[in-house]
Amino acid sequence: MVNNKYRFILRHSVSNDTMHKKLSKREFIKYSAMGALGTAFCVNPASGLAKPLINHALTGSPSMSKDFELWKWSKESMYYVKSMRGMECMLCPQYCILKKGETGDCKDKMHIEDGLYNIAYGNPCAIHIDPIEKKPLFHFLPESRAYSIATAGCNLTCINCQNWNISQKSPRETRNYDLMPSKVVAEALGNNCQSIAYTYSEPIAFFEYTYDTAKQAKEAGVKNVMVSAGYINEEPLRDLCQHIDAANIDLKSFSNQLYIDMSNATLEPVLNTLKVMKEEGVWLEITNLIVPEWTDDMGMIREMCEWLVDNGLDECPLHFSRFQPMYKLKKLHPTPVGTLTQAHEIALKAGIKFVYLGNVFGIDAENTYCPGCGKLLIKRKGYKILKNIINNGHCPGCNRTIPGVWKS
Numbered sequence: 001m002v003n004n005k006y007r008f009i010l011r012h013s014v015s016n017d018t019m020h021k022k023l024s025k026r027e028f029i030k031y032s033a034m035g036a037l038g039t040a041f042c043v044n045p046a047s048g049l050a051k052p053l054i055n056h057a058l059t060g061s062p063s064m065s066k067d068f069e070l071w072k073w074s075k076e077s078m079y080y081v082k083s084m085r086g087m088e089c090m091l092c093p094q095y096c097i098l099k100k101g102e103t104g105d106c107k108d109k110m111h112i113e114d115g116l117y118n119i120a121y122g123n124p125c126a127i128h129i130d131p132i133e134k135k136p137l138f139h140f141l142p143e144s145r146a147y148s149i150a151t152a153g154c155n156l157t158c159i160n161c162q163n164w165n166i167s168q169k170s171p172r173e174t175r176n177y178d179l180m181p182s183k184v185v186a187e188a189l190g191n192n193c194q195s196i197a198y199t200y201s202e203p204i205a206f207f208e209y210t211y212d213t214a215k216q217a218k219e220a221g222v223k224n225v226m227v228s229a230g231y232i233n234e235e236p237l238r239d240l241c242q243h244i245d246a247a248n249i250d251l252k253s254f255s256n257q258l259y260i261d262m263s264n265a266t267l268e269p270v271l272n273t274l275k276v277m278k279e280e281g282v283w284l285e286i287t288n289l290i291v292p293e294w295t296d297d298m299g300m301i302r303e304m305c306e307w308l309v310d311n312g313l314d315e316c317p318l319h320f321s322r323f324q325p326m327y328k329l330k331k332l333h334p335t336p337v338g339t340l341t342q343a344h345e346i347a348l349k350a351g352i353k354f355v356y357l358g359n360v361f362g363i364d365a366e367n368t369y370c371p372g373c374g375k376l377l378i379k380r381k382g383y384k385i386l387k388n389i390i391n392n393g394h395c396p397g398c399n400r401t402i403p404g405v406w407k408s
């Protein structure tokens, strides 16, 4: 069900002046610092350890919502059914059933009056301009800028979440900007960003906002990229893919039990997302965070790589990412570099063509080599590109096609 109905909701009777009051210098500094903190701990582990390119302040008038419990707009959900039991959300495999006043597991969907609404719509709590390499997307418009947004909320509850301070919160608990889709697109264009990234928390949780913004961005010639856990049902995913150019999907492990224990999710829908995105022509890269004592079983990693190869995903870059002690797993140590290099070898042996190590800077495994002749094609240092000799999507050494989106 696709529906474009908006609903204006005022939680408190405040005047428009109060709602859209410009921030004082003191407030602005305070919330800029909060924003920087949010980005410093991104959900996608490989993107978590560096400062954003720009800790972005909106051009024109910065108009954060004044009231923590107020959201300017909510939008009717695109995928739900009404039943005797309540509003049944069909967006993701959590299939929440909500009685009036209840919010879903993601904290972004709410049963209001006679419908299901996304209360995160137009209310991002994090906005930054990042290098595209930070997502990480290594084969998609290298060195370009991504206008990156996130709202509070997530449909998973990962115990190692690197951005739990926004992903595990409701939009009613975060300090939000008022930023409707058209304004996001205008800001991206005004800041010379070639793409808009739906990232940091979970774009599936703020699906309606992601969808509308991506649609408008595409019409304006701006690309759309999403960084996601990929926990979504097939129909909404296929609809969203019509507007998404690239994605980095977290494949957290290759064990259903680990998905249940670590994230309150299951493995199969994520595998389906990878297959569907590939089918729909979205440029796809995959991140696997190796958490010591949890997801560092090399047999499981081998099985995961073999599955990717068997399902035609061997040319999708695979990023193994280093875990840092975080959230509910603070007592663990960071992933040993030896574990990461072992995984790297296993993936290459299984037939994955482009394997990278993330959150370990200054190593060879952040560079791109031609799988045909072994030539060094892109040399990186952190998120910087030191050299890129890919020629029209081909290796200049052996002319092999190097998959990716190299030109806008």
Ligand code: SF4
Pocket: 089, 090, 091, 092, 093, 094, 095, 096, 103, 104, 105, 106, 107, 108, 109, 154, 155, 204, 205
């Ligand atoms: S999107 Fe949110 S409300 Fe809907 S099923 Fe998933 S977790 Fe539940």
